Amino acid sequence: MQTIGTPFLWLVFAGVTLLALVADFALMRHGGPHKVSFKEAAWWSVGWVALAMSFNAWLWWHTGQRLGAAVGNEIGMEFLTGYLVEKALAVDNIFVFLMLFNYFAVPELQRQRALVIGILGAIVLRAILIFAGALLLQKFHWLLYIFGIFLLATGVKMWRASGQGPDLNSNPVLRWLTAHVPFLRRYYGSALWIGHGTRRKFTPLLIVIVMLGVTDVIFAVDSIPAIFAITTDPFIVLTSNVFAVLGLRAMFFLLQGMADRFHLLPYGLALVLVFIGAKMLLIDVYKLPVLLALAVVAVIIGSTIALSLLRPAPAPAGR
DSSP states (O other), X not given: OOOSOOHHHHHHHXXXXXXXXXXXXXXXXXXXXXXXXXXXXXXXXXXXXXXXXXXXXXXXXXXXXXXXXXXXXXXXXXXXXXXXXXXXXXXXXXHHHHHHHHHTTOOHHHHHHHHHHHHHHHHHHHHHHHHHHHHHHHXXXXXXXXXXXXXXXXXXXXXXXXXXXXXXXXXXXXXXXXXXXXXXXXXXXXXXXXXXXXXXXXXXXXXXXXXXXXXXXXXXXXXXXXXXTTOOOHHHHHHHHHHHHHTHHHHXXXXXXXXGGGTTHHHHHHHHHHHHHHHHHTTTXXXXXXXXXXXXXXXHHXXXXXXXXXXXXXXXXXO
């Protein structure tokens, strides 16, 4: 498996991630369960982006010193492009998370806890998927074409489904949980269950956390092949993924009140998947420069956000 990831680089990445999570949990516990304001979410979002960019700058410098400036520049651009792609696709996660919270009427005070546990699970599951994908691609290069076709099909499907929310009532995981797990119809603070042994019953908060994890796995199946179109180096794939996921909680609270204002963004995300799928299918014919791929993704996302703000969605009938 070809990778720039030396034991030292993996150690630095693990250390930065661990320190960031510890600081995040410590500050969250210090503040206690509370409704996250837009200002607080904005500062946290800026902090997570700054952390990712600082790591990328250090990685660019370190790789340049070790392997040469050209390699350092390429690695820096691959990380930045992968981070932007994952960050953009994470917005779709947030829209579904918001629907889950509204569907289960999760109290504002408990949304932080649910997201924190869900994000930890997402990091572990994505790491497993990324290493499995890297090993498979090393042995079976033709899988890149399968990924490319999958991304094209997913992009087309996302375009057609834009504006339509997922039907949670027909979700097989949710239906199985509600049919087989004894759960209560009310929340008990941040508790996941009440009672012991055969009398144990689970609160809706546990169902929400499970559904958050399932949702992220579904979206990871789309987003991880997308970043493999940028680079097949598992170190770059994993680090850019993890730094994008770390800021997911702050991004949720930042966007939860503005989800309707970005009504055209799903179309932009669909175009990103189609573009990356086409890039992957052409990889053995023409390797698109990483800088150009970054520019295309940035223009698509930026344009759909701008158009969403310039052309607000029509008000629902009856208002």
